[in-house]
Amino acid sequence: MDDLLTYNYLAPSALLKDNGSEALFLSQYSEIQKSTDVPCFFLGRVKEPFTMARCLVALSNVVKSSFNLSPFQLALLKDPIVTAGNSCVRFEGFSHCAGVYARVDLLADALDGEFLANGTTNVDFNQPMLTALSSIQNNENVMLSIGQKEVGLDVEGKTVVERKVPLPVKWIKGLSSVQIYLSQSEISHTFNKIQTQQLFRSMPKGQVKTDYFLVIKGNTPLFSPMKSEGAICLGGLHRLRLLEPLLPFIKQLQVFAHSEMQATTWQFSFGSLRFSLSLSRDPWRGFSGEGATLDALIDNVSQGWMDIFEQNAYANQTFDPSLFTIKESLYLSKTENVSAQLAAMGLLGFDLNDNVFFYRQLPFKISRIMQLNPRLKGAEKLIAGNKVEIIQNTLGRIEARVEGSGIFHTVIFDGNNQRCTCEWYGKHQGARGPCKHVLAVKKIVMV
Known part of the structure; x- marks a missing residue:
């Protein structure tokens, strides 16, 4: 069970009804605790409760889905x-296989x-709460509380409600890796509601085992098995069906593509x-296995840096390394890769709309990352x-010999190009992050 972290909640999440109003309380847990004595992070009314409820149910469907795991593994919720x-709330989750990220x-x-x-906390989404979310209507008064407002505790009587939730380690790795891919993505298309519905109607039925491409014919977007110039490539097209329950309510769809087509993001507004x-x-x-963060993790971030960052960072706050450097009187050269480093450690998310990193303290110890x-x-x-x-x-070229298991590998850096004679590089050609031999050479050269 090394791939699971078990969290204990003092109380389950709940949707409580009182005099026509509804209050959604999300139970919290964190391995780390910033100093605070307040009962919760946020407490207030949701202006569009029906839309929020539909989105949270859709997020839960992503979390319960998998596209490469066994039925036994799927049984773990x-x-x-x-x-x-910073005046906003963000929910994040992965599919079981960590190949689909939703926010x-x-x-x-x-x-x-x-x-x-x-x-930031890991929240409890139990089935009674999901059932209640499904029943919310737009004319209802719904209060949202992040963190339990009040928890009754009777140790001797053992009246504390405890819920154990397994959290996959691959989520932690995925949360750091996906932000790197998002930061390397750009908007490719914006579609209105009608165009979006046309696009989803062009999706083939069943599980799609070959690559498909997003193409534009006239003013109509389509999914096609035929590649054309400027088309966006994606594998596992059927995974987009997780968005179908939200189609009737959207205003527009924005499509973002990674610079090397290693990921795509589909955003409903x-x-x-x-x-x-x-x-x-x-x-x-x-x-979780893409290796996008490995280059950033080569150069360790000192504890002093982390202490300064913790003192100045607030949840969902935009992170600007230049302003951060000026405020703390640090050398700019030390911050050139700091955004990638902090994202690789799970401390930054990425907002595609504003094209900026934002701080979000994961509820896990950094040492675990x-x-x-x-x-x-x-x-x-x-x-x-x-x-x-x-x-x-x-200047511009490095050649090294790295001893493997009964064989020597040659690593060559030629400008921005890196290559190795090992099997990993031969199979992936650097598309899934550097191999351990390239990483070892980098660490030595950087010393």
Whole structure:
């Protein structure tokens, strides 16, 4: 069970009804606790409760789905992560296979309440609450509370309600990796409601095993098995059906594509609410194993940096490394890769609409992030065993020989190009992050 983290909640989440009003209380848990004595992060009224409820149910459907796992693994229910602060609330979650990432953004205009604190927790989405969400109508008065407002505790009488929720380690890796892909994505298309419905009607039935392409014919967007110039490529097209329950309510669809087509993001707009769905390149590839964060993790972020960051960062706040540097009188050279580094550690999310990173403290210890990359640990082992020999290190070119299991691999850096003679590089050609041999050479050269 090394791939699960078990969290204990003091009380289950609940939707409570009283005198015609409804209040949604999300139970919280975190391995880390910022100093705060307030009962919850946010408490207030949701202006569009029906839309919010539909989006949260859709997010739960993503979390309960899988596209490459066994029925036994599917039986494990996972719960979303929520960040409250800076006048907005964000819910995040992955499919079981970590190949689909979903996020619900409740912007400032969607909420009427008070942010008593800011932070991120893993929340409890139990079945009774999901059933209640499904029954919410738009004319109802719904209050949203992030974090339990009040919890009764009777230790001797053992009246505390406890709920154990398994959280996959691959979620932690996925939450850091997917932000790197989002930051490298650009908007490709914007469709209105009618165009979006036409696009989804062109989707083939059943499980799609081959690549499909988003193409435009006249003014009509279509999914086609035939590639054309400028078309967006995606594998596992059937995963987009997770969005179908939201189609009747959307205002527009924006499509974002990764610069090398390693991910696509499909964002539904509901005015003051947004629902985003990001797909990995293929259904059998989870964001947790893509290796997008490995380059950023080579150069460790010092504890001093982290202490300063913790003092200045607030949930959902835009992160600008230049302003951060000026405020703390640090050298700009130290911040050139800091956004990627902090995102790789799970401390930053990415907002595609504003094209900025935002702070969100994951409810996991940072040390856990650093321990979840076997290729990085493999590189450190190679260095510790003196198995890396730098043969050439001149301007623009590096050549090294790395000892493997009964074989030597050659690593060459030529400008921005990196290649290795190992099987991993031969199979993926660098599309899924660097191999451990390339990482080892990088770490030595950077010292």
